[in-house]
Amino acid sequence: xxxxxxxxxxxxxxxxxxxxxxxxxxxxxxxxxxxxxxxxxxxxxxxxxxxxxxxxxxxxxxxxxxxxxxxxxxxxxxxxxxxxxxxxxxxxxxxxxxxxxxxxxxxxxxxxxxxxxxxxxxxxxxxxxxxxxxxxxxxxxxxxxxxxxxxxxxxxxxxxxxxxxxxxxxxxxxxxxxxxxxxxxxxxxxxxxxxxxxxxxxxxxxxxxxxxxxxxxxxxxxxxxxxxxxxxxxxxxxxxxxxxxxxxxxxxxxxxxxxxxxxxxxxxxxxxxxxxxxxxxxxxxxxxxxxxxxxxxxxxxxxxxxxxxxxxxxxxxxxxxxxxxxxxxxxxxxxxxxxxxxxxxxxxxxxxxxxxxxxxxxxxxxxxxxxxxxxxxxxxxxxxxxxxxxxxxxxxxxxxxxxxxxxxxxxxxxxxxxxxxxxxxxxxxxxxxxxxxxxxxxxxxxxxxxxxxxxxxxxxxxxxxxxxxxxxxxxxxxxxxxxxxxxxxxxxxxxxxxxxxxxxxxxxxxxxxxxxxxxxxxxxxxxxxxxxxxxxxxxxxxxxxxxxxxxxxxxxxxxxxxxxxxxxxx
Ligand code: ATP
Ligand code: MG
Numbered sequence: 001x002x003x004x005x006x007x008x009x010x011x012x013x014x015x016x017x018x019x020x021x022x023x024x025x026x027x028x029x030x031x032x033x034x035x036x037x038x039x040x041x042x043x044x045x046x047x048x049x050x051x052x053x054x055x056x057x058x059x060x061x062x063x064x065x066x067x068x069x070x071x072x073x074x075x076x077x078x079x080x081x082x083x084x085x086x087x088x089x090x091x092x093x094x095x096x097x098x099x100x101x102x103x104x105x106x107x108x109x110x111x112x113x114x115x116x117x118x119x120x121x122x123x124x125x126x127x128x129x130x131x132x133x134x135x136x137x138x139x140x141x142x143x144x145x146x147x148x149x150x151x152x153x154x155x156x157x158x159x160x161x162x163x164x165x166x167x168x169x170x171x172x173x174x175x176x177x178x179x180x181x182x183x184x185x186x187x188x189x190x191x192x193x194x195x196x197x198x199x200x201x202x203x204x205x206x207x208x209x210x211x212x213x214x215x216x217x218x219x220x221x222x223x224x225x226x227x228x229x230x231x232x233x234x235x236x237x238x239x240x241x242x243x244x245x246x247x248x249x250x251x252x253x254x255x256x257x258x259x260x261x262x263x264x265x266x267x268x269x270x271x272x273x274x275x276x277x278x279x280x281x282x283x284x285x286x287x288x289x290x291x292x293x294x295x296x297x298x299x300x301x302x303x304x305x306x307x308x309x310x311x312x313x314x315x316x317x318x319x320x321x322x323x324x325x326x327x328x329x330x331x332x333x334x335x336x337x338x339x340x341x342x343x344x345x346x347x348x349x350x351x352x353x354x355x356x357x358x359x360x361x362x363x364x365x366x367x368x369x370x371x372x373x374x375x376x377x378x379x380x381x382x383x384x385x386x387x388x389x390x391x392x393x394x395x396x397x398x399x400x401x402x403x404x405x406x407x408x409x410x411x412x413x414x415x416x417x418x419x420x421x422x423x424x425x426x427x428x429x430x431x432x433x434x435x436x437x438x439x440x441x442x443x444x445x446x447x448x449x450x451x452x453x454x455x456x457x458x459x460x461x462x463x464x465x466x467x468x469x470x471x472x473x474x475x476x477x478x479x480x481x482x483x484x485x486x487x488x489x490x491x492x493x494x495x496x497x498x499x500x501x502x503x504x505x506x507x508x509x510x511x512x513x514x515x516x517x518x519x520x521x522x523x524x525x526x527x528x529x530x531x532x533x534x535x536x537x538x539x540x541x542x543x544x545x546x547x548x549x550x551x552x553x554x555x556x557x558x559x560x561x562x563x564x565x566x567x568x569x570x
Pocket of ligand 1: 265
């Protein structure tokens, strides 16, 4: 590390890694892994784990991080998810180089090691039904009961296990179990299952197997086979660590490597859910348009919404790594995005709620080209052309007949305002619909000496955004709000579920919004600051006739006030 590099984050896991390195443990190596199960798309919680595992590898000269698909559940997994995960990890800015693995790569080895456990008397084939296994397991307060199969000889177990593999038994007829302790206070140690019979075609191994290893058996062995030094996982695995260690201890003579499992707390975000099971429900129920719906907390949804990889990495580094509950307000994530886009996003003008303005003294057939900077502080971002014309649109919220207070620095009847990058106009008259009395048009006059300049002695308080009516284009603008109405969507009445708390107004679509012509040329995925309105990202479903912009985030945190008034954090 050079002195100019930002100091690396410090947390209890990085401290352990540093101590291990200093003590010469693991031969001076640091090898981590990010182990997603390909049963859904990655979400913001996964980003925390990715940034931790890949981050630690990057910060250390000997560091390596593996990407490993924990694919032991063929029924729930799909190739589509594998491709999406690869894309998302890359997009977030991390590179697994040649270290891409699948737990299914180890199915032969896992099978062999299961036979070793059987031969050592550490595992047995159990003939209890799933229901019986449950009742034999006992409860938190009562010990379990031994399975009648528990004391079968290794020969009988080996024979049954081989016949399980050969497909002689129907699904669920037998399981292979570790022989540990049915009275253990830790239920995970009460002879947990290691293998089950499941006739399912696997996305990697096809129909080669009709038995599949259980996650707990697979995970530690995969870590050991890959030479992982620090196996970092979320806190719900703390109670599984004794099993992780038990399996690796029993197989010590075979594996000769025993990684250290360390747990940290999961990230939870207010007003959303980060559980693949719940996210799948939203996709399947068509509550959202797909995994990449911009309201989803998935990486693909956030990307489509306009989030940058930098903003998400920055967020992950700010929330840190601890063992205490990690419930974060969504406005904190939004703040990270705002901060990044403020520097990066080009400025442009768009009108969400148009009101026509006719500038009476502006020549009817005149159109002026005005050059405006793309970014007020960054000349490197170039310039764009605006078109000034006799008829323009402004935002309805930028006009009031009478100023409600001194703070209202927008257009008022009889007063002046500056059009951003253009002239000063004065409102002369308000035209209303004779039936509804709604304001339909403003009649204004402009001062031709004021193009981007203030003639001496003249004070114009406000600046508003505008778009030429004749030269502007039209766009569809999608405004997103919280997906749920409760900070903790799981807070439900008895018998309900998290979908009871869905926000019915999480998407509002505005059509025919006037936009600056330069925006039509934007590439999908490009993000702009619509001046005075917010940050908007061009949607990949845009067409030439119908450009679509997703609101990534508003300019200010409009939720701060609301949440301080009672939107309590979990
Ligand atoms: P989910 O509950 O969403 O299905 P999972 O833990 O089953 O999540 P995996 O694909 O197994 O999903 O997760 C891969 C890695 O990401 C694991 O190491 C897991 O601990 C970590 N991870 C998952 N969710 C979070 C989260 N919310 N915060 C931090 N790390 C997470
Ligand atoms: Mg999991």
